[in-house]
Amino acid sequence: MTIEVKSLHEPRRLPRLGNARHAARAAAERARQTSYLRHIFVLAMLVPLVLLGVAVGYSYYEAAQIVDERLASGYLMSRAGIYxxxxxxxxxxxxxxxxxxxxxxxxxxxxxxxxxxxxxxxxxxxxxxxxxxxxxxxxxxxxxxxxxxxxxxxxxxxxxxxxxxxxxxxxxLEPEALTHDAATKTSERRTLTYEHLPPVLVHAILSIEDRRFFEHEGVDAAGVGRALLSWAGWGTNSARIRGQGGSTITQQLVKNTYLTPERTLQRKYNEAMIATAIERRLSKQDILALYCNEIYLGQRGTFAVRGVEQAARVYFGKELKDLSLAEAAMIAGMISSPNRYA
The missing domain is CATH 3.30.2060.10 (Penicillin-binding protein 1b domain)
Structure with a gap:
């Protein structure tokens, strides 16, 4: 008896051509939508950045104009006051x-x-x-x-x-400034250059007020970070950090000679812009000398003590060059709280 074995092959089913085209079109559409959303996201990020850049650039331009006008008319003699x-x-x-x-x-x-x-x-x-x-x-x-x-x-x-x-x-000659504040008298004083500042006083001021003065360009990011930590009270050394401010010496000079002492974000922003403009126009030595000429250091009766040379004479009866280390440190320490000596 003969047995015949036959294998049965099911016919191979080919994918429908219409379904394949539909899947391809759907994938292409999803890719286009993804690309479109990606472009929208990039534009949404770039437009604010470009607008911010334009706003900052315009703010710096205005700050530079203010600085140039002050320098053109004499930095120390162009302020409102009695002459x-x-x-x-x-x-x-x-x-x-x-x-x-x-x-x-x-x-x-x-x-x-x-x-x-x-x-x-x-x-x-x-x-x-x-x-x-x-x-x-x-x-x-x-x-x-x-x-x-x-x-x-x-x-x-x-x-x-x-x-x-x-x-x-x-x-x-140029008019002599009797006072830069109509409500305050000031005694006679001369203009100091960096060469007039004794090294012991320079080191004391920089150690207390702005250790990175010769490194930053007007605004110190590290100082701003310390100020934020101080404000938040974060960190194990928060008590020590609270004694450090975020304003550089250049920013303090701007606050003393350009702006009002109000505490607002707008004034702080303007202060940073003007400080940056000053750093691009003056040497560090001139900036520090201007600061030491202008800084308010208390009051004696009706006379304001303005500048480190006046402070040396009023508080110690000495010429600036004769200050000791302790006396220079005291003058530097008075900068942050001059009203205690009024």
Whole structure:
């Protein structure tokens, strides 16, 4: 008996062509939707960033304009306040060399200075005082001579005045600031440059107020972080952190000379913008010198103690260069709470 075995093969079913096309179209549509949403997300992120960049750039431009106007008219002599009448010098005038030197110092001129941030510079050459008015580019400075020589006779009288080598009948000094606050009197003081600051005082101020002063560009991110930690009270050393502020020396200079002392985010933002603009225009040495000239350090009666040189004389009866380490540290410590010494 013969047995025949046959294998049965089921016919292979091919996928329907219509279903495959539909799946491909669905996948392509999902890909397009994903790409569209991705582009929308990127644009939603970029547009605010671009607008923020434009706003910050415009704010910096305005801050730079403010700084340039201040520098063009004399940084220390362009603030609202009470000023004496400008002193006019004439040949034959009874005016000694020593009086002229003192007048120049009080009106913001500094001896042998190379920076244009001050009202001007002067040099003493025997019986001749060489005066170099600042060349700021403002309307009043365009006609200012580059160098003025005032020659004195042996009788402490002005013998002659020349401007850029040509004899002139008179020369007018910058007005002397009696006070930058109409409600407060201030004693006489001269303008200090960085070279006038003793190293012991510089180290004391930087150690307390701004240790990274020579490293940052006006705003210190680390200082801002410390201030936020202080405000939140976070960290194991929060008690120590609370004694440290987020404002750099440049920002404090801006607050003292440009802005009001109000505590708002808008003022803090403007302070940061102006501080950044100042850092791009002045050297660190000039910024620190301006700060030491302007800082308020208490009051004696009706007289405001403004600047480290006045503080040295009022509180210790010494010249700035003669301060000890402890005295310099005390002056630096007074900066954060000057009203305790009012």
């Amino acid at each position: 004496a009448a400008p002193r006019e010098l004439r040949p034959g005038q009874n005016f000694s060399r020593e009086r002229l030197i003192e007048s120049l110092r009080r009106t913001g001129y500094v001896e042998n200075a190379a920076s244009n941030v001050w009202n001007g510079a002067f040099a003493i050459k025997n019986n001749v005082i060489e005066i170099r008015p600042r060349q700021g580019g403002g309307e009043q400075e365009t006609s200012a001579p580059e160098v003025v020589h005032v020659t004195f006779t042996g009788k402490e009288r002005i013998d002659s005045i020349s401007a850029d080598g040509v004899g002139v009948e008179s020369f007018t």
